[in-house]
Amino acid sequence: MKTDFSAVGIPNFWLQLRHAAGSFASFFAGCASTVYKGLANLVTNLQIGRMESVLRRMSDEELAQIGITRSGIKRHAKFLVSYEYDGL
Structure with a gap:
């Protein structure tokens, strides 16, 4: 029995694969x-x-x-660590 490759839809497969890869990349970037x-x-x-x-x-x-x-130690410690000096 021969396989009918026209029914597989190769171009559609690549579009789906591209979409899946984009979704995976977006998910990975979020993680x-x-x-x-x-x-x-x-x-x-x-x-x-x-x-x-x-x-x-x-x-x-x-x-x-x-x-x-x-x-006031806890508050002062948070201030000292999070203070961002913006220069002169």
Whole structure:
């Protein structure tokens, strides 16, 4: 029995394959973006935690010299890590 290749629809197959590849690329880019944002947030949270640790080890006198209290350590640590200097 011979196969009728005209029924396969080769041109249509390539269009579908191209569409599927575009969909896969879009899905992959979305996943990569999500992973990147998650890792960026993880790194930021680690930096904030380290900054809090450093500030908590300081004495009350040292904290007073830089103008913060023990209750403001978390807020100040977030500020220090997230502050973006825009130049002079």
